[in-house]
Amino acid sequence: MSRPDIDLTDPDRFVRQEHHGMLAWLREHDPVHWHATGQDTGFWALTGYDDVSRAYLDHTGFSSESGPMLGGSFRSERDPSAGLMMVATDLPRHRMIRQELHWAFSQDMIRRVAEQVGTLVTAALDRALADGGCDFATDVATELPAGAVMAITGVSHRDAHELIGMTRRMIGFRDPHFADPTEDERLVLAMTQADIFEFFAEVLRDRRKKPGPDLVSRLLGAEMNGRPWTEDEILYNCMNIAVGGNETSSYTACSGLEALTGHPEQYGQLRTRPTLLDSAVNEILRWSSTNLYVRRGALRDMEIGGRTIRGGDVVTLWNVSANRDAKQFTDPGTFDLARTPNRHLSYGVGLHRCIGAMLAQTELSVLFRQVAGLPAVFAPAGSPRRLRSNFINGTTSLPVSLHGRPKGA
Ligand code: HEM
Numbered sequence: 475m476s477r478p479d480i481d482l483t484d485p486d487r488f489v490r491q492e493h494h495g496m497l498a499w500l501r502e503h504d505p506v507h508w509h510a511t512g513q514d515t516g517f518w519a520l521t522g523y524d525d526v527s528r529a530y531l532d533h534t535g536f537s538s539e540s541g542p543m544l545g546g547s548f549r550s551e552r553d554p555s556a557g558l559m560m561v562a563t564d565l566p567r568h569r570m571i572r573q574e575l576h577w578a579f580s581q582d583m584i585r586r587v588a589e590q591v592g593t594l595v596t597a598a599l600d601r602a603l604a605d606g607g608c609d610f611a612t613d614v615a616t617e618l619p620a621g622a623v624m625a626i627t628g629v630s631h632r633d634a635h636e637l638i639g640m641t642r643r644m645i646g647f648r649d650p651h652f653a654d655p656t657e658d659e660r661l662v663l664a665m666t667q668a669d670i671f672e673f674f675a676e677v678l679r680d681r682r683k684k685p686g687p688d689l690v691s692r693l694l695g696a697e698m699n700g701r702p703w704t705e706d707e708i709l710y711n712c713m714n715i716a717v718g719g720n721e722t723s724s725y726t727a728c729s730g731l732e733a734l735t736g737h738p739e740q741y742g743q744l745r746t747r748p749t750l751l752d753s754a755v756n757e758i759l760r761w762s763s764t765n766l767y768v769r770r771g772a773l774r775d776m777e778i779g780g781r782t783i784r785g786g787d788v789v790t791l792w793n794v795s796a797n798r799d800a801k802q803f804t805d806p807g808t809f810d811l812a813r814t815p816n817r818h819l820s821y822g823v824g825l826h827r828c829i830g831a832m833l834a835q836t837e838l839s840v841l842f843r844q845v846a847g848l849p850a851v852f853a854p855a856g857s858p859r860r861l862r863s864n865f866i867n868g869t870t871s872l873p874v875s876l877h878g879r880p881k882g883a
Contacts, residue, residue: 482509619641649870762867
């Protein structure tokens with residue numbers, strides 16, 4: 475394979491799905507790659523499964539406090555949410571935040587989410603059946619986070635969708651479909667973040683007056699180091715859960731449906747063998763690798779794969795590449811719903827491993843169980859529209875047809 479022109483920062487290359495080729499080349503020829511972005515600036519890109527997993531697990535060597543995403547700056551500066559928002563906080567504070575947030579991911583909450591998502595997905599699929607199709611991205615997939623947000627925060631269906639609109643704009647800050655391309659990217663991000671804060675500040679005001687069995691009421695009574703959580707801590711972590719869960723689960727659902735329609739034989743297997751569901755959901759997660767990479771900052775000098783990484787350097791861990799590493803996965807380019815074992819890195823690994831992983835598995839299982847049980851089969855009915863992002867692998871429009879007998883007919 476000749477060396478492709480490599481640019482992991484250009485969102486348009488991801489829209490055109492060129493990242494698989496760039497990353498395959500790097501994995502093979504330059505797995506610890508210095509990605510220059512200017513004369514003296516740049517970041518490291520780790521693309522092999524072993525290097526990515528080891529970096530995730532090295533909590534003294536790497537910090538999360540520069541935030542999860544590459545921004546305008548490629549220096550390892552602190553993110554304003556560092557030490558406040560769980561995903562951008564290192565030990566020991568990270569553990570204290572995570573302990574309190576665990577409540578939102580308990581068995582009881584997972585049952586509530588499954589019930590809520592089940593009801594919403596049934597209604598959305600019934601509508602799609604009656605109409606002979608839908609835009610799966612906007613009509614069905616967004617009901618996954620809607621159900622989760624309703625169960626966790628106690629807000630209405632309408633408010634949940636309002637919040638999803640905001641998190642979608644935040645993750646889509648470089649996508650002209652969500653943000654004005656003439657605006658400064660940092661400003662767009664800051665403004666959407668302010669909207670999300672305002673949304674949760676209103677919920678907070680409400681719950682102060684009338685507490686309920688929801689996360690916000692719970693955090694109002696939570697303590698950190700013997701003092702109550704500050705309002706900033708509550709808002710940042712509500713935002714972390716909303717941004718962490720809304721886009722990832724619905725975009726993974728879209729990738730899953732697209733992969734099924736693109737692999738009719740696998741789709742048929744899922745329809746006839748319900749026992750495939752668990753491994754199918756994991757294969758969909760590996761295939762999608764929705765969270766394409768995470769960002770870390772090196773805390774000391776270290777050697778990886780014969781290259782010297784200096785303390786202060788920015789390091790990116792490419793989940794999407796690790797998930798296609800032939801040293802870890804047999805035939806990684808094959809979409810195989812029966813794949814076991816399947817130790818994909820789509821949720822990361824180590825201390826920051828996705829706290830919503832069980833919840834996401836539940837949402838996706840509820841959806842694909844219902845999709846597999848439909849008296850009809852989805853088929854593509856137009857070109858999908860890809861999210862313009864190098865951070866999240868998303869599909870913002872997925873027109874599909876669905877023909878068959880309505881349930882009970
Ligand atoms: C398919 C769905 C999902 C994917 C692919 C995904 C992916 C990830 C990844 C890769 C991380 C690790 C970040 C890091 O190491 O820096 C993470 C962390 C996190 N995720 Fe998810 N996620 C998903 C669903 C969810 C859901 C449903 C929620 C909440 C409702 C959620 C909330 C979070 C939070 C709060 C963190 C930070 C954890 C920590 O720092 O300890 N995620 N997620």
